[in-house]
Amino acid sequence: MPIGKNVESNSVMVYAMLKRFGCQAAVGGIVPDDPADLEAALLRGVRQADMVVIGAGSSKWSKDFTMDVLEKLGTVVVQELGVAPGKHCSLTFIGGVPVLGIPGPPGGARLICLYYLRAAIDLLTAGRRRESMRVSACLTADVPGRWIDFMQPVRLFWADGILWAEPSASFGRTRAAARQPMPQILYCLKEKGFLAGETVSVELPYQLMDRAGTNNEGVSKYHSKEQFSE
Template sequence: MEYFNCIALKEAEQLIVNKLEGLIVGSEQVSLVESLGRIVAEEVVSKEDLPPFSRSTVDGFAVRGMDTFGAGEGVPALFDIVGEVAMGQQTVVQIKPGQAVTIPTGGMLPSGADAVVMMEHAERPDSSSLLVLKAVAPGENVVVKGEDISVGRQLLQQGQKILPQDIGALAACGCVAVSVRQKPEVAIISTGDEVVDVDCTPVGGQIRDINSYALAAMLEDAGCRVSRNGIVKDQYEDLLAALSQAVNHCNLVVVSGGSSVGVRDHTVRVIKELGKSDVVFHGVAIKPGKPTIFGMIGKVPVFGLPGHPVAAMTVCGQIVKPAIQILLGQTVRDVYTIPARLSRSMASVPGRDDFIRVQLSKKASEYWAEPVLGKSGLISTMSAADGIVHIAADKGGLYSEEMVQVELITKQ
């Protein structure tokens, strides 16, 4: 077995981008209620104005704003009440100078009116008269036609993830279906003679399969449809058969374990055999996750991840998930960070990208990041973390109290 040759993280990222160019998954139409969290395949623009008519934002009286200028409690402006707007109905009343119309919140603004006097800023000496005690400017307490969303305005752009507020905007404009990217089909293969499923009681040197469950959860959260293809023993023929089957029906395959250079690590050899070419890279200068593999079998990208859970999850987050976003047609990585001060100094090796797990706490008006230390085989260090701090390859570490950006790990 050849030893892996580590390349820089940025180089690995660019190689993946080059290999996946043009491999965007297909699209499908889904109903509005099914579109949450999906990736937009085609731009969506509004075909109508919202609101479709000018409307009041308060209970009060529709007037011409200029007719109230100079009005105050000592010198109220007098208006004639010439009608009332019914909620949910069109009004045909036309307001003339010195006239007012009673209007509810959300009611259609009558023709000629351009403002609404709030109920508490007016008095009614009788059923047909109104005293305005505070002036209103044209446009005050009113939403005009198309002010929220106008015809032709972009509601969704290609590659955008649909959020709850987007669904609200789509519903308001009458969009009942959306064209979205199909969920990439991803297969996860766990390897290892020592690995057993979670419903088994480990004996001797056995351990339960952590990676396929954790990685499946991460990739489902990234918008994939994931199949866990079982546990494959450390036999070349077994992995060859499992990977050969997986690439026939998936857009991407992840192999957990078997990515190093031991006699039981067969992933590189299998990818070479099935792909009829060398792997794209074997080894990335990151910690944790150095023995990472990337290759292509036909048009299917295959990633070989380390067996240690934290390393596997780190590589999945930093390398595999961005590849998924390329397949989904997304151009901007979906990462959320917050600034925090590091609670202690952290050394690093120049030339290697380090990813440090941290817990967040708020002191006074700022966040502090406390490193969660532990080996890459300890899953508890990942479950205890709130986020990840990236130490770039051109740095030799971070100093205590230095301000850093923490990539958040979503927790409900």
């Protein structure tokens, strides 16, 4: 990998998610960190699409121009979120077209797409957002409170007739490897922690909801041991 370069994988991930969500998606390509190039790409996107997703460039570094360009072109409704991962997520309207800004780190980008991007698509297509599916599980380890609301990935599994939630441990592993098998989420409010043995409410992402169904029958099926043995 040359100095100053990085692997751009978020567009592939977002494209795959959008296709799974039932959208007609197109990747606009990598845009240089230049305000003029960003402006041209955004204007092209809002002319062609019902919704635009732009990744990265929304932090505070010297070449992060995304928010400046969004403020110039449209109305910024959300500057950033009060939750991590994915704090640097924004929502802007340019000529009536929603533009969702997602963070650069893949872990945060993935979570933002699972929850906020899918919710936005639901609102655009059906006029309402589907409620998330939840299950109760017993924590295997402490989850300390943080200075910000936090989406803690967990792995659900059955043992001795109990549904357990194991917090992801990224020490010694890449963040992508730590989160890949653990798409379920324990939402932790700011400065609110949980202790091992506590029963917590775990949220299932949309791809699991699609497999289990969103009616009561689907929810009850997802309490079976077989559903979490994969």
